Amino acid sequence: TQLLEQSPQFLSIQEGENLTVYCNSSSVFSSLQWYRQEPGEGPVLLVTVVTGGEVKKLKRLTFQFGDARKDSSLHITAAQTGDTGLYLCAGAWWYYKLSFGAGTTVTVRA
């Protein structure tokens, strides 16, 4: 079983500050996906990274895939209260099944 460790588990910051969420594994991913999940809803796809060293930007969100494809990070610049939510990373290995991290609950205070 491939394990994905996500950190931190909880993150509380003031509006306007920056934050970074990390996702690490000892295994190499074929791809890694970041999702956001609201209470009572399914995970909503934010981005997929597939190439080692890849950086993708989605407005104020920056996603980076490690060179060795074992780790990834999500960085939010100038966080807003609307960024509050549960962020999940999910890695794909063989046969495309996703293994999820435990998630990071982000709270942005006004």
Add this chain to the structure above:
Amino acid sequence: EPEVTQTPSHQVTQMGQEVILRCVPISNHLYFYWYRQILGQKVEFLVSFYNNEISEKSEIFDDQFSVERPDGSNFTLKIRSTKLEDSAMYFCASSELGHQPQHFGDGTRLSIL
């Protein structure tokens, strides 16, 4: 934007009863998946399905579970004889191809009494 739809949103069933959870994947997607999330725990893979057969299944997906694509639009998960520990959110997902991003439905909350 196309989305994965799941019904019902909440299912309450007596232990030992059969339950069928339904999903309509995105129409041009070829790969289908079921995941579950027990309250407070990680999302866990159950099974993947392609070309009318199971591609891979986890150790959770035992003989009590089955999946079916009964027609061109629906994808179902059946639990034959439910147990208390089957209580969870069940998410259906689909992807255009196997290595493409997976898109999730909003889930069915299954409560076993």
